[in-house]
Amino acid sequence: MVLAMIPVVGNDAKWGSDSYWMGEALAQARMASAIEEVPVGAIVVSAVEVISRACNRNRTDNDPCAHAEILALRQAAQQIGNYRLTDTTLFVTLEPCFMCAGAIIHARVKRVVFAAYDHRAGAVGSLANILQTPMLNHACEVTAGVREEESVALLQSYFQQRRAGGLL
Secondary structure, three states: OOOOOEEOOOOOOOOOOHHHHHHHHHHHHHHHHHOOOOOOEEEEEEOOEEEEEEEOOHHHHOOOOOOHHHHHHHHHHHHHOOOOOOOEEEEEEEOOOHHHHHHHHHHOOOEEEEEEOOOOOOOEOOOOEHHHOOOOOOOOEEEEOOOHHHHHHHHHHHHHHHHHOOOO
């Protein structure tokens, strides 16, 4: 059974809301931009507690797998002492790619909330919907578009600066 994605409108930043937690992920994205990485941030929340935070570190770590989601999942697994992250929510500022979607499935994350769609590489609605396909043994709840405009603005600003500097 394929679950429907729930679009979100507005910017209700009350503590504990999706908007609030996405703000935490956006702070991580800003950190990525500050170290000249693509501004993507992720956090993993269990109940009402952040158990991990990460930002993209591909260039910094010379690691093609150092996406914010992968790093946040690794940290969360270490934090709780189990690679199964059931009853957790992953908040990420950009729609997960195929690699990250696979890791999310393997970790058994209960819910994924993302800000901006990635029309070139997104695997949670743009090019495919790996997290909700009936072909796999796990499906996640998905909420899309939480604070999307802020995430898009960060990404656009980053790539405009890179182009202006002749770095793209």
